[in-house]
Amino acid sequence: xxxxxxxxxxxxxxxxxxxxxxxxxxxxxDLNMTPMIDCxxxxxxxxxxxxxxxxxxxxxxxYLPKTMGPHNVPSPEEKLPIRVTLHWNPHxxxxxxxxxxxxxxxxxxxxxxxxxxRVREIRTTGTEKAEIDAQPVLPFRYVSDTLNALIRSRxxxxxxxxxxx
Amino acid sequence: xxxxxxxxxxxKMEMTPMIDCxxxxxxxxxxxxxxxQSELEMLTLPHASESIPDEKPDKKxxxxxxxxxxxxxxxxKSKSKQQLHDLLALxxxxxxxxxxxxxxxxKAILIRSDSExxxxxxxxxxxxxATVGIWKLELAAASQKKAKGAD
Numbered sequence: 001x002x003x004x005x006x007x008x009x010x011x012x013x014x015x016x017x018x019x020x021x022x023x024x025x026x027x028x029x030d031l032n033m034t035p036m037i038d039c040x041x042x043x044x045x046x047x048x049x050x051x052x053x054x055x056x057x058x059x060x061x062x063y064l065p066k067t068m069g070p071h072n073v074p075s076p077e078e079k080l081p082i083r084v085t086l087h088w089n090p091h092x093x094x095x096x097x098x099x100x101x102x103x104x105x106x107x108x109x110x111x112x113x114x115x116x117x118r119v120r121e122i123r124t125t126g127t128e129k130a131e132i133d134a135q136p137v138l139p140f141r142y143v144s145d146t147l148n149a150l151i152r153s154r155x156x157x158x159x160x161x162x163x164x165x
Numbered sequence: 166x167x168x169x170x171x172x173x174x175x176x177k178m179e180m181t182p183m184i185d186c187x188x189x190x191x192x193x194x195x196x197x198x199x200x201x202q203s204e205l206e207m208l209t210l211p212h213a214s215e216s217i218p219d220e221k222p223d224k225k226x227x228x229x230x231x232x233x234x235x236x237x238x239x240x241x242k243s244k245s246k247q248q249l250h251d252l253l254a255l256x257x258x259x260x261x262x263x264x265x266x267x268x269x270x271x272k273a274i275l276i277r278s279d280s281e282x283x284x285x286x287x288x289x290x291x292x293x294x295a296t297v298g299i300w301k302l303e304l305a306a307a308s309q310k311k312a313k314g315a316d
Binding site: 033037040041043044047048050051056057058059060061062063064065134135136137138139140141142143144145147148151152160162 | 180184187188190191194195197198210211212213214215216217218219220231273275277278279280281282283284285286287288291292294295299300301302303304305306307308
């Protein structure tokens, strides 16, 4: 009885040699793929670990005064904006919050929330503008928190005070 | 029934599709890494409940990053005050103008500042923006606490 191994499907070696039409039946050199696959996998794992995909972030809209050009001269009847001042104490590492001249408290201990309440009260008098005056050394998160509180209190125009040169 | 015996010499794993897939993945991750790192620095953004999602941003919008140590970075490179001014001036010059005031740019720029960075660096960007006629700003914020930027 004929065995399947010898007379059935051709051997892989024979199959390779048959691909060369007309050529002598010489086996080609065997390419060792293992080191290349190892390297590629190493690279793949590296890039998979190193990749930081862009995630959806939020943003707060802020507008600077339109001071350029001839079209934006403020009218004298305009009301003064609500001034929210942030004062940073580098020794205690605390930010004090003021609305106008009124002290609202430490920013991390409800000062910004108190300022928000006060701004809401002032808004009822018809003032729709607010200005954030922050010290240059203040950590940015306090400015962001204040801006967030002013947006929450539905102030229409929020601007930033320029620091003295 | 007796299990069929297979000669182990006949078994050859076809590697080509696997290598194709691996190379595709490799190229994908290489490109993603490049894109993600070019614009956005790894920052801890401040939390803001009133922030609006930055969906479908203008692809040509300028993104300035302010790191915790006070470096202002654009596309991964630190910029000095003069370089920042030149950069913003160029941006303002090529941007479309406001209809009611042609001295002002109608395009917004995004400022991504670390929550612990000193405000003066953001203030510097704002001042330079005001000087060159950019008045629309977007301040990046995380909508969840402890969220990290660019991850």
